[in-house]
Amino acid sequence: MEGALTARDRVGVQDFVLLDSYTSEISFLDNLRRRFRENLIYTYIGTLLVSVNPYKELDIYTHKKKELYQGVNFFELPPHIYAIADNAYRVMCTEYTNHFILISGESGAGKTEASKKILEFYAKTCQTTEQLQVVRDRLLLSNPVLEAFGNAKTLRNDNSSRFGKYMDIQFSYMGAPVGGHILSYLLEKSRVAHQNHGERNFHIFYQLLEGGEEELLRWLGLDRNPLQYHYLIQVLSPLSVEQAFCARDALAKAIYGRTFTWLVNKINESLANQDSSRKTVIGLLDIYGFEVFDVNRHKLADQKTRKTMCRGDFRLLHYAGEVTYNVVGFLDKNNDLLYRNLKEVATQFKYSLMGLIDILISKVPSYVRCIKPNDAKQPGRFDDMLVRHQVKYLGLMEHLRVRRAGFAYRRKFDAFLKRYKLLCPDTWPNWHGPASEGVERLVKHIGYKQEEYKMGRTKIFIRFPKTLFATEDAYQASKNALELLRKLHTWTLVRKYCKGISAQRKLQMQQKVVASALFKGKKEGYQQSVTKPFSDSRLREQDINPKAFQLIRHERLQYGVPVIKYNRNGFKPRPRQLLLMQTKAYIVEEDKIKQQIEYATLKGVSVSNLSDRVFVIHVPCENNNQKGDVILQCDYVFETVTKLCTMASKQNSFKIVQGSLKFMIQPGKEGIVDFTLGHESQVFKGKNGHLMVVRISVSVIGTEGFD
DSSP, rough: OOGGGGGGGHHHBGGGGOOOTOOOOHHHHHHHHHHHTOOOEEEEEEEEEEEEOOOOOOOOOOOHHHHHHHHHHHSSSOOOOOHHHHHHHHHHHHHHHOOEEEEEOBBBBBBBHHHHHHHHHHHHSSSOOHHHHHHHHHHHHHHHHHHHEEOOOOSSOOTTOEEEEEEEEEEOSSOOEEEEEEEEEEOEEEHHHHTTTTOOSSSHHHHHHHHHHHHHHHHTTTTTTTHHHHHHHEOOSSHHHHHHHHHHHHHHHHHHHHHHHHHHHHHHHOOOOOOOOOEEEEEEEEEOOOOSSSBBSSSOOOGGGEESTTTTEEEEEEEEEEEEEEEETTTHHOOOTSOHHHHHHHHHHHHHHHHHHHHTTTTTEEEEEEESSTTTTTTTTHHHHHHHHHHHHHHHHHHHHHHHHHHHHHEEHHHHHHHHHHGGTTTOOOOOSSSHHHHHHHHHTTTTGGGGEEEEEEEEEEEEEEHHHHHHHHHHHHHHHHHHHHHHHHHHHHHHHHHHHHHHHHHHHHHHHHHHHHHHHTTTHHHHHHTTTTOOOOOOOGOOOOHHHHHHHHHHHEEEEEEHHHHHTTTEEEEEEEEEEEEEEEETTTTEEEEEETTTTTOOOEEESSSEEEEEOOOOOOOSOOOOOEEHHHHHHHHHHHHHHHHTOOGGGEEEEESSEEEEETTTTTEEEEEOOSSSSSSEEEESSEEEEOOOOOHHHHTOOOO
């Protein structure tokens, strides 16, 4: 965390607690704005996370990021939703306590996405088995199902949750996710029958019409055009027309409400864990997104909090600000005629929410406050008035004042000493005593005044941000000077080392660099070959038949190696020698030159991505006087191919193939080599006429046999 302090003038501070003017709303907004413009959407207030919706994709949720935040001290890395998730998980595992993460904010502020990111983090970082993977998949897949039936497009949000959701993720004593349970509340059933202008019904209706197969739609009697469906059918009833419409709407809402409840129950059945052993849980509470409409008709008002505006209107002072409501048709729209007692429905809501509160009270909380930067859902746009309003009703300034009532910064002794020890001669480069004594010695050398800090049992507490900033600035200055000295020292050592390298050793290193560029991360077995030095040659001149050598003695032998050559017709293996001279390569059989390949006309070299030792040299094959490509097997394939590509300057014509490769048998005729894994290494002609190269995986054969 301290590493980001050097850029604080440009990107602000990662923790609002470190603001000098922590009581200033202007400073708070300025810090939030700076970070937002740098795509830094997360900021802490102590352990509370403030999240600003960027309205665009950011590359901050990769698998590497998940691994980075796993098991790391909360303040060690920049603020992130993964840090909140990991901290709750680690404390749950070490203290065996239940936790919940409360995610709040306006509709469109990013609450649903935050909840999904936390689930994805647990799915990727917690231990797993094949059985546990099923639980993980069900936890993740429950989200899109519930979103389809419970979310809708509103004026403020294209994917607004129109129900409240609390999900418990159950963990075993080993910390593995083993089950879950979902509690839903306050489903906006009225949306089934009525939507404001510019809004839509629940997603599932449109998804069914758009994505359903023709046979399914015919079976259900549905038309793909969503405009065909309106509540316009006359109901024959002893009720008035208006009452009949209300009855129809009530029936539709009741059916949808019960369908949603059935769906949640089915998901809970699939997530249920039958093991009776004690489990700990982490709950995720996604609070119903608050919406402000041109006309609001779906809230109840208490006499004490209601201000009468004009006939039929009243204004309610919410935590999110003042909202005006109209009572016209209020009872009819909210009264479910299947349950004629409205008080009974309200009581049901009341007990449902009281039950949720009881669940939360029994757990340790973590908080995520989500903020929408503008109403237009535009990336890069920061509306000061809108954000200020949310900062106010989310209570962020009050939370900051509470955090700053004591000390602005706290850090464990060992972490503080590890970072700042170079500022004191007594603690640099190593302090051998207790960390607390080292910190005490360090801060006295720096010149901390008594009122600026306190020493706890395991942590140092710094009262003022300016004290920390001064320490960090001094650290950066010393670090830069130290880095300059280190580079100078390294350069001196490298220069001394390079001067002592022999010509032979230099050539060896150059060839290893070429091999790395050709094979690293592309062919099995390469990593095991790295530490083994290349040989100047696997053949001496006396190993070559004198008659054959007499024919090529006008050129100097650069490298020779025994190989197995597979005939292009029939693929019979023949022992041969591959000799790399200055301008040509020769295939030699005892006293005969079987084939010569000029480097200048060589078309390329191919190998497979497996650990086999087969490689193919591609040569021009334009007329009957020229032989086809050469298929060779060699115990030193990395060494041989590297030397061949280097001498022929064909690094750019080298290919690593997967599965199979084609080669020229003769002009106009191609052959195929298939590369596969098997229980036994072998090379043979397959029934399909291809050359089959079967190799055992590196994990099975170990490191033997690699050059």
